[in-house]
Amino acid sequence: MPAIYPVILCGGSGARLWPVSRKAVPKPFLPLVSKETLFEQAVRRVASDDRFAPPIVIAGAAHADLITAQLGDAPGARLVIEPAARNTAPAIALAAALLPEDAVMLVCPSDHHIADAPAFRAAALDAAALAREDYLVSFGITAERPETGYGYLRRGAPVSGGYAIREFVEKPDLARAEAYVASGEYCWNGGIFAFRAGQLLAELAAHRPEMARLVRAAVNDGITDGLNFHPAAQPFIAIDGDSIDYAVMENTTRAAMVPASMGWSDIGNWAALGDALADQADAAGNVVCGTADLSQCSGVFVMSDGPRISAVGLQDVCIVVCGNEVLITTRDGAQAVGKLPGAVHQ
């Protein structure tokens, strides 16, 4: 059985985790859930297992040094340095164009948390088997609650150890999300994929021919520097960026999914990080990273890089202190943090 090629995407800015996540050191490169960074966890999740090849990491030049440092001595890891951010479809296509066309690629965001790595690897093997049959495969994450911040996949007919995808659904409102969870037919779209490289490029050529042409040109004219690859800037910058879901998954007739129940979170905002650390909560559901005195508080998440936090009477609030910035948001407001002036004007 040929190895699976992990492709680790490092494009996210993590603006909703400001002020800890900042442009210089964004979310993937921070030790949020454990002492390892999310990126280090993403690499380690598929390391030391010969069913997986060394990873291909796709990132911008601004983070190349961080990535090199955090890869450490990971053997054979390659780094593709994007000349500009053009969303996930071009990034994934770059990796596909650098791989043998029959290679199966496993596309993973670098800024998610997965508590159960063996379950992840098992789902990856199922997904790879489907990808070898030229399905374009999404991980369908078990929807544990009516989350309104995620996209959903609706399960269709069984195919070869997985399911066809019957429908892609954008972030729903609460009533709809509750109905999805109750139905049992819907999963979260976790942004994790498996493709045969040649099939992905063929589908991209069919649905986004200009993007496919420009990616191919960027690879053809690119420069290899040891384990690093620099796509040619001019064609890549000319790409009209799009997500892999919009560019390919929602257009192909061969979209499939594998179910995955693996303690997944996209750590999409401070409330989500608090949830991912729930095993550290006190009896009132407060989670503290740093020094805090909480009185009459419940559901409070605190992260401080130094100052003591003292709080009285708060419920369902996230408090984050980092450098010269103090952020306080309700759980419900956490999604809006990325639009605060501090997060926007970094």
Added chain:
Amino acid sequence: MPAIYPVILCGGSGARLWPVSRKAVPKPFLPLVSKETLFEQAVRRVASDDRFAPPIVIAGAAHADLITAQLGDAPGARLVIEPAARNTAPAIALAAALLPEDAVMLVCPSDHHIADAPAFRAAALDAAALAREDYLVSFGITAERPETGYGYLRRGAPVSGGYAIREFVEKPDLARAEAYVASGEYCWNGGIFAFRAGQLLAELAAHRPEMARLVRAAVNDGITDGLNFHPAAQPFIAIDGDSIDYAVMENTTRAAMVPASMGWSDIGNWAALGDALADQADAAGNVVCGTADLSQCSGVFVMSDGPRISAVGLQDVCIVVCGNEVLITTRDGAQAVGKLPGAVHQ
């Protein structure tokens, strides 16, 4: 008409205004409501008006330097340095024992805010007139809302331009406070008093003879150093401290009050300070001292000595950043701030 002698008490710790108010520089000596400190405002309120003598300031040794600095060149101000804190009755009795027995003293806390100084002075003249008739006079502050954090005075029969006090009421619950405000018979007990010095000492001797004796001994054996006076430590420390309300006002048959409507606040906690600064509030009732970006917030009070505060979705919350401490409390929780570990273990 002989002058009125202001007696300014500096005993409060202001622990509920932690972390800005700290032992080294407590509440009276901070510029909370304006560029002047509360103490400076208390001094200026009765300065440059020859109906008032220079003030006598009563304080602990720890704050003598602060007081000297903040008095500046106030002519003739005297400072009485308490050997220990023994609550208000001994402090006031010290001043009384240092004054001619027919002097009328106007006792003012140094840590309150009074927006309307002319109204304060007018009430002081009314109170002094009653004090000259040997009434022990409290300021009865117009109860503007059903405050549960204050004591109340119940108005009795008219006497010589004021009213007898029919009843002293401890901090009531909300229902009771609402009934008090509705009745029109109750005022807030603002802790501002006028006494003839000799009468105050006579009443103290009647109701707390041991306290009166020890105060007299502390004054007799005290040391005058220019405009400063150091009561003898041994007798003063032996005093079983008590408030002037408990020691004298609730026992005398000559308790009276003058009504006062003068924009008074004891700035008793962060929510009260926010209220005192309501003229600076934005349309959503947020008051910001420092740098803050508030999104979907209402009734939020912010004070920061440097770091930017970014907040989303909060209602009726006070946020205070000072040095290495960050405090966040609901309005309702603000009374409990003084019991936080940070405030207790300074």
